[in-house]
Amino acid sequence: MINEKIKAAIQKYSDELTELRRRFHREPELSWEEFKTTAFVCEYLESLGISFRKTEPTGVIATIEGGKPGKTVALRADMDALTVEELNKDLPYTSQVEGKMHACGHDAHTAMLLIAAKALSEIKDELPGNVRLVFQPAEEVAAGANEMVKQGAMEGVDNVFGIHIWSQMPTGKVSCSLGPSFASADLFTVKFTGRGGHGAMPHDCIDTAIVASSFVVNVQSVVSRTIDPQQPAVLTIGKMVVGTRFNVIAENAVIEGTIRCFDPKTRDHIEEQLKHYADQVAAIYGAAAEVDYIRGTQAVINDEYSAKLVQTTAAAAFEDDVLYVEKPTMGGEDFSFYLDHAPGSFALVGSGNPDKDTEWAHHHGKFNIDEDALAVGAELYAQYAWAYLNE
Known part of the structure; x- marks a missing residue:
């Protein structure tokens, strides 16, 4: 189930992963205004030789075509920031835009999916199927997912998977509940x-x-x-x-x-x-x-098969104690709209670390993540795609 080449690639690009996240954090863009982020994602995918198209007004849909026939799995990351003033003024990557910051971890999601794409592109000839990459705008206003679906994000997709960095869980832990996840x-x-x-x-x-x-x-x-x-x-x-x-x-x-x-x-x-x-x-x-x-x-209701696959993939990719039981949250997530078109699941990756002061609530001005969680998220994206296509 686990691809060792993916694991090695994620480790190899870990410094780049951190730098990507910091780049996005320094330049936050609000919903429907993610123009710089969209342009950067396009340039990055082009450098990897991954076919893509820009969606309107922002966002990117890309596809890694495997070397063997098979199913298509979609991986989704959101990109937008919030109208929150960053209170972490001493960080080397603090927001450079007054009154705006990545206070929910979408900077991490975008960076993790880019590095996951890089790892998957290196083994594309071994992939029995295709990986759809969805870089989504406007999650914070609950409108981006629907628009991405309208513009073809889920066409031909058999399964969909998303990740959210979660400051209320210990760094590196993974939770993917069967059934209700977000309200x-x-x-x-x-x-x-x-x-x-x-x-x-x-x-x-x-x-x-x-x-x-x-x-x-x-x-x-x-x-x-x-x-x-x-x-x-x-x-x-x-x-x-x-x-x-x-x-x-x-x-x-x-x-x-x-x-x-x-x-x-x-x-x-x-x-x-x-x-x-x-x-x-x-x-x-x-x-x-x-x-x-x-x-x-809508409520995010994880498909039983997909959620179990996340759990077994995470346990195999990391240590057995990586799995964590996080109760369903009353927070909202527009990932739910992808689940209208294909079964799938939505996982949480812990980034809370009291020693690094990263346990602040999402949407708070002091929100930050333990960057040790980035490699876990990036590898989980890629290993899930590999595991699903090889099922």
Whole structure:
């Protein structure tokens, strides 16, 4: 199952792997703005003799054609950064763009897949099938995967595999759960309209500060009292804007939040109940409610066969104790959209190391990775492709 040439190549290019990751980290680009990253990926693939095409407006789809007939496995890495100010100012590779940084590890994903591609290209004549390389933009806005699929990323693909660096796991550990991995992630906006007026004359008004507050307090019972406790779900209110001045009763209130769960029926139920609660709370106070519910990512549900293949591949490529059981997260991942077109799995590679201060949460300004994890991720990409094509 394990290809020793791949292992040797990853070790040989480990310094280059680190330098690639640092290059991407220094020059972060936001969703749909990954122009420099896309150009670099294209140049790198061209230097390896790997056929590719640019997607619009950003992103790259490439294919390593094996020397023998067989299946096609896709490997995906995301490339976009976040509007987060980097707080690690003393790093030699700190972000050079104010207000932007790779606070989620996508710089590592891109670098790992490039080196995996380099290793695979060196043994392409031995490959019984093809390896599709998907360098995806706009994961952070949950739009890139769908667009890559539309532009042909999954055409002819039999299986798909992705990796996420994970600061909440010890460096080098690998987790790939059978079944649920990442939750669906939806967003909603609730607008309440009442009747404003002078703060000294509440009897002439319909106060949306009261309406909105009542909604925020009561809507949590959708999860706590209408959903099976064995079906995990989260309803979070992240933003509430009410009123304009201390002595003016608010005529309008806007609430924004997110819903996370794993079960499609639970997802449908929460959406329905959210709208019901908004209408009923508004009616109690004589206000009006308008709900805009946007479905974001679907739940990432790992295929059993693929997840087991990741586990056996990781155990064979590294040490037996490399496997780690990380509970499913309520975080969202648009990798889910690739799974609509082929079975596959999504693995986590640990990068948390207290001695290197790399246990900060994803999306935090001090987020960083233990770069010792890079070789694990790069080899896992390549060894999984090899193992799947040889199954």
